[in-house]
Amino acid sequence: MSLPHAILTALLEKPSSGLELTRRFDKSIGYFWSASHQQIYRELGRLEESGLIRALPSQGPSRGSKKEYEVLAAGREELAAWVARPEDPRPIRDPLPLRVRAAGVVGREGLASELRRHLELHRAQLAEYEAIEARDFPAPETADRLQHLVLRGGIDLETFWVEWLERALDEVEGSG
Amino acid sequence: MSLPHAILTALLEKPSSGLELTRRFDKSIGYFWSASHQQIYRELGRLEESGLIRALPSQGPSRGSKKEYEVLAAGREELAAWVARPEDPRPIRDPLPLRVRAAGVVGREGLASELRRHLELHRAQLAEYEAIEARDFPAPETADRLQHLVLRGGIDLETFWVEWLERALDEVEGSG
DNA sequence: GGACACATGTAAGAGGTTACATGATTCG
């Protein structure tokens, strides 16, 4: 039940249309959540129906023409409640370490190239985040500290992957 | 499409029943994948139907009595192919950093206690993994290097969370 | 035989992915 809250947060930061939200999910929200446009449109419909957001007045048909949403008081309250609501960490599900383990059983053929490919992808993501940090959070800061904290999380998580993949490649190429 | 491959790996390491698999998923497989017993029984059925595994001969009804599975040649081949198959990293979805970001918009009420709770959970998980490492991988090793690598991944990932949560708590308690 | 752990299974529904459908706007 996190997608609706991710959307509420994004809409509070700035009222937007579905496609704009989709793009923002690809960027900053995407540090820790992702969603396709199909998911977002469906969820916007549900949120509107439950009275947590509303579409800004506009004319024209529903298909094809832009529709902007803003958060209502009930939506802000729901989001504030969610921040404090106890919710356990999600179980982890990442196929890559699983594949490394499988390689230990059935052989390492083809593993190294996949590890290299993933390493490059994570390095690129890390570089992107670091560029964002340099641009948006220069110098000892005063504001937006929580948003910076989330970005640091993204950076540190990508750093973890890069380092783990480097070690994995050492192991696989060194002895395989 | 990773659950079937996780099961194939586990069954190759040791032929097992559904419940035994469930327990092993809670332990070592669980470093990077989790699954409920419902998922596992369903997937075992599918894998058997596709001819990748088979149930070891036994008598008795299907409900209530133990049923062990082993991997067939086709299953081993499928797993080896999966190790080498290009597959992009999964999009990240973690609600906790999202909640931190939401707190930046609607206020930090109740956030610190959730962060503390998660910090304790991750510290406990980290301690558990480190105990496993001390027990199963003492001294400069010779074998099981890939499995150790996966465990190190689990340890480093938990370490990331612990450090990020400590920083987050500093931020939230220090100024909030 | 009652309680309890062991063990397998069914069903409904939410969340996510993939593929496709359709209208509006802009630019050459």
Added chain:
DNA sequence: CGAATCATGTAACCTCTTACATGTGTCC
């Protein structure tokens, strides 16, 4: 007006979660 892009939406399907159902073996 044709093509590309912007923009919203539908449908089918798969995975995962939650709740429940049912049978077996053991110990008292």
